[in-house]
Each structure stands twice: as structure tokens, then as C-alpha cells.
Amino acid sequence: MTKLKIFLVLAACLLLVSCQGIGKEEEKNSIRIGVSLYRGDDTFINNIRSIMEEKAKEYERQSGIKIILDIQEAKGSQNIQNNQVERFISLDCDVLCINPVDRMDASGVIDKAMTAGVPVVFFNRQPVEEDMNRWDHLYYVGVDAKETAILQGKMVVDLYREHPESVDLNGDGVVSYVMLEGETSHQDSLIRTEWSVQTLKDGKVPIEKITGGIANWERSQASALMEQWIAEYPSDIELVISNNDDMALGAIDALERAQVTGVNVIGIDGTTPGLEALESGRLLGTVSVDKELYVSAILELTVSCALGQEPPEEYPLSDGTYYWTPQEILIHRIEENQ
Numbered sequence: 001m002t003k004l005k006i007f008l009v010l011a012a013c014l015l016l017v018s019c020q021g022i023g024k025e026e027e028k029n030s031i032r033i034g035v036s037l038y039r040g041d042d043t044f045i046n047n048i049r050s051i052m053e054e055k056a057k058e059y060e061r062q063s064g065i066k067i068i069l070d071i072q073e074a075k076g077s078q079n080i081q082n083n084q085v086e087r088f089i090s091l092d093c094d095v096l097c098i099n100p101v102d103r104m105d106a107s108g109v110i111d112k113a114m115t116a117g118v119p120v121v122f123f124n125r126q127p128v129e130e131d132m133n134r135w136d137h138l139y140y141v142g143v144d145a146k147e148t149a150i151l152q153g154k155m156v157v158d159l160y161r162e163h164p165e166s167v168d169l170n171g172d173g174v175v176s177y178v179m180l181e182g183e184t185s186h187q188d189s190l191i192r193t194e195w196s197v198q199t200l201k202d203g204k205v206p207i208e209k210i211t212g213g214i215a216n217w218e219r220s221q222a223s224a225l226m227e228q229w230i231a232e233y234p235s236d237i238e239l240v241i242s243n244n245d246d247m248a249l250g251a252i253d254a255l256e257r258a259q260v261t262g263v264n265v266i267g268i269d270g271t272t273p274g275l276e277a278l279e280s281g282r283l284l285g286t287v288s289v290d291k292e293l294y295v296s297a298i299l300e301l302t303v304s305c306a307l308g309q310e311p312p313e314e315y316p317l318s319d320g321t322y323y324w325t326p327q328e329i330l331i332h333r334i335e336e337n338q
């Protein structure tokens with residue numbers, strides 16, 4: 001063989017090897033997934049984490065492909081999360097599953113993933129569109145915040161139409177409410193706050209806002225705020241609208257401490273403690289995302305990325321990138337349970 005021929009054969013071999021990454025289906029018997037959670041003490045995220053661990057085992061049993069889930073908590077620091085991503089890449093993770101700490105600053109994660117050619121499935125905290133558009137191998141699994149808020153508002157609208165006296169507790173023709181909001185930087189907080197109230201207005205529920213505050217999704221912060229509001233407006237609060245179940249539970253804690261009864265509290269998520277409070281009637285209602293489907297979408301998408309396959313058809317992606325998980329209203333049935 002001439003030197004030129006040897007060179008051409010070597011070059012062809014190199015090209016073949018480099019084409020085995022993204023876009024090529026691979027025969028793999030194990031997949032390593034690097035998962036980073038924005039915090040380890042968030043109730044909703046913890047619910048998702050447990051279901052993910054169960055489903056990964058189930059997938060492993062069914063497919064015979066070993067799933068190595070390396071789950072890390074970023075403790076609310078984008079810096080920590082960026083370092084975790086670097087470590088995942090150095091450990092040869094096939095794909096990353098990221099719950100961003102700062103959804104406005106996902107560029108660090110994306111830069112590293114793109115350089116290494118490792119696809120990313122983001123979830124729950126939606127990176128900005130500009131970042132998501134940077135690469136074809138970035139996906140997002142979440143919940144449509146406006147839809148959530150409209151469902152949350154609708155449950156009060158329906159109740160008010162059927163039993164106005166159970167919402168307008170003092171019968172003065174106005175429903176006086178307080179609002180508990182999540183983190184300001186989170187896409188869900190602003191949209192949920194705006195659209196739940198708008199839905200009440202559109203549904204002709206006569207509402208009046210007493211006050212509101214940011215409790216960053218946290219039960220203890222919400223409880224402290226609610227305690228303050230009960231002291232300031234002792235007999236005015238008729239409804240507590242909360243951006244999530246954990247803050248709703250914080251409000252319930254404060255109401256119970258102050259021995260105030262009858263106030264309606266509504267949340268969002270359908271977390272395990274949220275559903276318990278719903279069952280006992282302490283929480284009037286919640287909007288519950290289908291968490292099984294949410295996690296299946298994350299896992300199936302992740303696995304298809306790792307195997308270099310097309311995204312699974314059972315989870316239709318809008319713009320080829322976003323999977324929006326269905327959700328439903330769950331309400332404590334007053335008539336049935338009393």
C-alpha cells in the first residue's frame with residue numbers, strides 16, 4: 001500500500017469512530033445518567049426523585065439495559081451544579097438530566113454539554129428560550145404554568161357558582177384573599193400568580209386582595225408570613241391562594257396554630273403531604289401534575305438520547321424540544337366527606 005492509501009484508510013477509520021456519538025443508534029447494555037437537582041430539600045423535587053429511582057429500576061428490569069443514575073443535589077448553587085456537570089462528563093455520562101438552579105443561567109451547563117457532545121434533558125425549571133435554541137440535543141420536561149393557574153382558579157370559580165357561601169365566608173359579597181408566591185426567578189411563580197387571579201376575575205368571582213408575599217416555595221417561610229397576616233387581618237382572610245402545596249401547608253400550619261378555622265386554602269403540585277392534607281380536608285384543592293408521566297417522559301427521553309435514538313413518540317414534543325405534562329384538579333369533596 002502506498003503512503004497515501006494507508007493515510008486514507010486510517011482517515012476513514014477515524015471518521016467511523018467519531019460518528020458513533022450523537023445521532024447514531026448504539027448497542028449499549030448500560031447507560032450512565034448524571035442527574036443534578038437544584039436542591040435536595042424541595043418536596044416536589046423529592047417526589048420526582050423517588051419516582052425516578054423506581055422507574056429506572058423498572059426500565060432496567062424490562063429492557064435488560066443497566067441504568068446507572070448518579071443523582072446529586074446542587075444546594076441552591078449554580079456553581080456547585082456546574083461542577084457536578086463537569087464531573088458527570090469526566091465520568092463519561094451518556095446523558096444529563098438537569099433541574100437548573102438558575103434557569104436564567106443554564107449557559108454554563110449547556111456549554112460544557114455541547115463541548116462534550118452529551119445531550120441534556122432539563123426539567124421543572126425552564127431555561128430561557130435563547131439557551132434552549134442553542135443546540136438540537138437540549139430538551140425540557142415540565143408543566144404548562146398558565147394551564148396550571150387556570151385550573152387552580154377554575155376550582156374556586158366552580159365552587160363559588162355552586163356554593164357561594166362556602167367561598168365568601170362572611171357573606172359580604174367579596175372574597176378576600178392572600179397570595180403566597182414562589183421564587184421570583186421561577187417561571188411558574190409569576191404566571192401562576194397572574195393567571196389564577198385572572199381566572200377568578202373572568203369567572204366573575206368578586207375578589208379583593210388583602211396582601212401577598214414571596215415564600216420561595218417553602219412551608220416554613222409561608223407559615224411565618226401567614227402568621228403575620230393573621231395577626232394583621234384577624235377576621236378578614238377567606239381564601240389563601242398558594243403557588244404550591246408546600247406553601248399552602250405552611251399557611252395551614254399558621255391557621256391551625258392561631259386556631260382559625262374555615263379559611264379555604266388551595267395549592268398546586270399534588271405532592272405526598274399535599275394529598276394527605278387534601279384527604280383530611282385541611283387543603284381545599286390542588287392542581288396535580290401526572291408525576292408518573294412526568295418522570296416517564298424524562299426517563300424515556302433521556303434513554304433515547306443516550307442510545308442515539310429519535311425521541312419517543314408517546315411523549316410528543318412541541319417545537320421538537322418541550323414535553324408538557326398533563327395535570328388535573330383535585331378538590332376535597334365537601335358534600336361527600338362531611
Ligand code: BGC
Pocket residue numbers: 042043044045124125186188217243244245246268269
Ligand atoms: C413546584 C414547586 C417547587 C418548584 C421547584 C415548582 O414547579 O410547584 O413546588 O418547589 O417547582 O423548582
